[in-house]
Every structure is written in C-alpha cells, then in structure tokens.
Amino acid sequence: MFRIARSALVLASVALLSLAGPTAAPAQAAPQKQTWHLEQFDRVSRMCVQQGPDGRIHASYFIFVVSGKWTTDLKYGMRGLPPGWTATEFHLPPGSNYHSPDGGIAVNGFIGVQGPASVPLATYRAPIWVSDGVVTETLPTDIIVTTESWVDCMNRP
Numbered sequence: 001m002f003r004i005a006r007s008a009l010v011l012a013s014v015a016l017l018s019l020a021g022p023t024a025a026p027a028q029a030a031p032q033k034q035t036w037h038l039e040q041f042d043r044v045s046r047m048c049v050q051q052g053p054d055g056r057i058h059a060s061y062f063i064f065v066v067s068g069k070w071t072t073d074l075k076y077g078m079r080g081l082p083p084g085w086t087a088t089e090f091h092l093p094p095g096s097n098y099h100s101p102d103g104g105i106a107v108n109g110f111i112g113v114q115g116p117a118s119v120p121l122a123t124y125r126a127p128i129w130v131s132d133g134v135v136t137e138t139l140p141t142d143i144i145v146t147t148e149s150w151v152d153c154m155n156r157p
Helices: 002-020 150-154
Strands: 036-038 045-050 057-064 066-070 074-078 090-092 095-097 109-116 122-125 128-131 136-139 141-146
Antiparallel strands (some): 074 090
C-alpha cells in the first residue's frame, strides 16, 4: 500500500510539472565585446631609483599604450607602489588608437610617480591598470630601489 501511494505521488508530481511547462530563465544582457586593449611591451617596464637619505624625493613617469576603440572614459592608475609613493590617476577620454601599416602606434598614456628615495631596498611590483568600469587590464611594471647605478640597474635582464 505504501509503494502504491508513493508511486501515485511521484506520478502526480510529474504531471503537474509537465502542465506548468518549462521555467523561463531570467533575461541577461548580452556582454559587450571589449574593443580596446592595454598593449604589453616586450619587457617589463622598469624604473630604477638609487636609495638615498630621508627627504630626497624621486619623480618620474611610466608610459603605456591603449589600442583599439573605446566609447567611455578609460580610467588608469597604479597599485603596489613603494611606501609613501603616489601615482597620478587620470583617464583617457573616448577615442581610438590603431597600429599603422608599419606596426607603429602612438603612446597615449603616461603616469607620473613620485616618492621618497629612502624606502627599503626592493623590487616593487607596481602594475599599471586601465579600466572601462567593466573590464580592467594591467601592465606589469617594476620600481627598483637599489644602491647600484641607474645604468647597471636598467641593463639587468
């Protein structure tokens, strides 16, 4: 008797589900295709800073290239800076930047960085980021605080 009752309940459940029909999935907006890219250089961008006494400030900048076309502001900045360092955060207005037939492309971004040269000796991984608010891409960069000469530091593999 128990088996018969259980079988009847299962059949009733299946019948009710088939009457209800398939459930509708919630509507989702089609993802927009990304039309811009942060170009990667052949080598990690590098800045060499000779460690110095308190009060000495080092300032310089990194360049980068965004290629393609974008219709909204692309915000950019850096993270992972040495202690006490700052970087400009700004934006690229809507626009485009494409490779020429010879492969060249315009540099369309730069970030100013500055900070005390008295930070601990280290290689600080400080990537540049560019974002349209949905997609964020990064470009690896290093800030190397060292006692060696600028030339020796920059020529390291």
